[in-house]
Amino acid sequence: MNPLELAPLFRFVLVRTSHPGNIGGAARAIRTMGFERLDLVAPQRFPDREADALAANAVQVLAGAGVHGTLVEGLAGTSFALGLSARRRGVTLPELSPREAAAQALAAAVRGEQVALVFGNERTGLENEELATCHAMVRIPSVDDFSSLNLAQAVQVMAYELRLAMLGDAAPAPPPEHDEPPADAAQMERFYAHLAQMLDDIDFHKGREPTTIMLRLRKLFQRAQPDQRELRVLHGILADAQRMAQLAGEKK
Numbered sequence: 001m002n003p004l005e006l007a008p009l010f011r012f013v014l015v016r017t018s019h020p021g022n023i024g025g026a027a028r029a030i031r032t033m034g035f036e037r038l039d040l041v042a043p044q045r046f047p048d049r050e051a052d053a054l055a056a057n058a059v060q061v062l063a064g065a066g067v068h069g070t071l072v073e074g075l076a077g078t079s080f081a082l083g084l085s086a087r088r089r090g091v092t093l094p095e096l097s098p099r100e101a102a103a104q105a106l107a108a109a110v111r112g113e114q115v116a117l118v119f120g121n122e123r124t125g126l127e128n129e130e131l132a133t134c135h136a137m138v139r140i141p142s143v144d145d146f147s148s149l150n151l152a153q154a155v156q157v158m159a160y161e162l163r164l165a166m167l168g169d170a171a172p173a174p175p176p177e178h179d180e181p182p183a184d185a186a187q188m189e190r191f192y193a194h195l196a197q198m199l200d201d202i203d204f205h206k207g208r209e210p211t212t213i214m215l216r217l218r219k220l221f222q223r224a225q226p227d228q229r230e231l232r233v234l235h236g237i238l239a240d241a242q243r244m245a246q247l248a249g250e251k252k
C-alpha cells in the first residue's frame, strides 16, 4: 500500500489557540504536506477572518476543522497521540525528535491506528495533564535560550517530517544508473554459464563441488546489476582467462 494514502489517519490538534492567524497558518502548513484534518480544542476565536486570511487556499481544511471542548474529545478515535512541546516539563514521557516521532506515527498508521499530533497554546504550551494524554513528547531541537517556534511553524515542521517518512516508504528503490541497457535475465544466465566454464577451465574448484561458490558469485553479480557493456567486458575477461588456461595446458 502507498503510505501517502494513510494521510487521513493523521490529525493535527491545536489546543487553546489564542491567535486565529495561527490556526490559518497551521491549516496551510498541513495542507501543503498532504494532510487535511485539523481539530481545535477550545480555540479563543474561531471561525475568524484572520484564520481565513492565513490559510490562503487551505480553506477546506478550516471549513472541515472539528471544534471541541476538551482535548480528550479532540482525540476521539485516535490510539496514538504525540504532544509537541518546546520544554521538557517534568513529565515522564518518552521524548522523541520529530523524525523519530514521524517514524512511530507512520508505523501506527500502517497498523490502521488513528494518530494525533497535539500542539499547545502560544504562550503557555501544553499543560501537564494534556501531555499526560499523549504517548510521547516531541521536541523540535531548537536552541535552549529561544526554544519556542511559532505555533504554525511547529505544525509545519512536524507535518513535513511525517510527509518525508511517508515518501520514504513509498518511494521505490532508485533504479541503478545505466547509460547502457541493463543486462536481462537471459544475458545474465549466459554470463553465469561462461563464468562456470571458465572456473572449470582454470581448475578453480580443484575437485570441490561448484554449487555453493556459483550461488555466491550469482549473488554478487545480481547485486551489481551489470549493464550490457559491462557484461561484454566480463565475457572478454573470461574468454582471455580461458585462452590462457588452454595455452598453459598445451605447454604441459
Ligand code: SAH
Pocket: 083, 084, 085, 086, 087, 118, 119, 120, 121, 122, 123, 124, 125, 126, 138, 139, 140, 141, 142, 147, 148, 149, 150, 151, 154
Ligand atoms: N512556551 C510554550 C511555547 C508554546 S509555542 C512552551 O514551552 O511550550 C506553541 C506550541 O508550538 C507549543 O505548545 C508546541 O506544541 C509547539 N512548539 C513550539 N516550539 C516547539 C519546539 N521547539 N518543539 C516542539 N513543539 C514546539
